[in-house]
Amino acid sequence: MPNGSFANCCEAGGLAVRPGCSGAGDARASGTPRPPWVAPALSTVLVVTTTVDIVGNVLVILSVFRNPKLRNAGNLLLVSLALADLVVALYPYPLILVAIFCDGWALEEVHCKASAFVMGLSVIGSVFNITAIAINRYCYICHSVAYHHIYRPWHTPLHICLVWLLTVVALLPNVFLGSLEYDPRIYSCTFIQTASAQYTAAMVAIHLFLPIAVVSFCYLRIWVLVLQARRKATSESRLCLRPSTLRSFLTMFVVFVIFAVCWAPLNCIGLAMAINPEEMAPQVPEGLFVTSYSLAYFNSCLNAIIYGLLNKNFRREYKRILLALWNPRHCLQDASKESQSKGPQSPAPPAASAQHPLQADAF
Secondary structure (H helix, E strand, C coil): CCCEECCCCCCCCCCCECCCCCCCCCCCCCCCCCCCCHHHHHHHHHHHHHHHHHHHHHHHHHHHHHCHHHCCHHHHHHHHHHHHHHHHHHCHHHHHHHHHHHCCECCCHHHHHHHHHHHHHHHHHHHHHHHHHHHHHHHHHHCHHHHHHHCCCCHHHHHHHHHHHHHHHHHHHHHHHCCEEEECCCCEEEEEHHHCHHHHHHHHHHHHHHHHHHHHHHHHHHHHHHHHHHHCCCCCCCCCCCHHHHHHHHHHHHHHHHHHHHHHHHHHHHHHHHHCHHHHHHHCCHHHHHHHHHHHHHHCCHHHHHHHHHCHHHHHHHHHHHHHHHCHHHHHHHHHHHHHHHCCCCCCCHHHHHHCCCHHHCC
8 A cells, every 4th residue: 555645746856855944845846835734734643643653552562562361463463563553653754744844854865765665664564464463353253263273372473574574575666666755745755656657556456455355355254253143142153252352353343444544545546646647646636635644644543542442451451551650659569469469379270271262362
């Protein structure tokens, strides 16, 4: 799924690099003045998104690694997705804010290329991670017997590495095509879709339509099974879905829908550009283009909020972490009392967990 601009805005001289913050950024390559609302709107979106992105995704990562009940294959993929969202808040977004403040790109060209590449890593990585999560949930609910053979503890790191390897491979052509440039309309270094119509079309097809097809198939199959389980809610029914399983499915389904909604406008523009760049570029209103980018930026901070709203395990862990930061002494005392109250009790017998093999992977 490309992170795209619909025209090569640097056609009048390439990258708009300025040595300082003294450039008159309103005079763009096209000669038309920038709408006055663009800078405050983008800066507001980026400040809010960056703050919520960092806090929320750090909470997700800490929640999974602090709570043994949350450390499973599905949630490790959530950590990978959180890292994909977090990386843009740590590098590209601050550089865009600097460009807005300086009314133009004030850093070296290497930062422009690097920030655009990292932005692409985040976008494509998010798509592939959401696809991997959908496949994980599909196997867990629809093929529960084979699930623990497919997602053994040492398999999950390999799956995550494969996701990121495919992400890097998908982005490597940008290095050779020279398609990562500065776009002054959005103060951002990004993928210029007019650099190669064929590559743009391939990106939209492979990283938009294919993942949506895979994810849609997985979630449709899960929905069918859920409806069947509700109709056959008898003792003979071989499928018994626990509330935690349904919460996991619902949460990740909402993540997928919101991601698709946030990125759909920008990818529709990219698809139109891939079909006919020369005719479509002048017809796309700049306000629509900037708004589509703002919506895409904002998506990176939403996943952590969705987990907290829809899943009580994450919500409970968020509260514990925030309370620990607010009053660390009180939390240390509570932890000490809890360990003393447990005493030298032996762990639960393994037979208890063997009766419910899927319980360990509750979301």
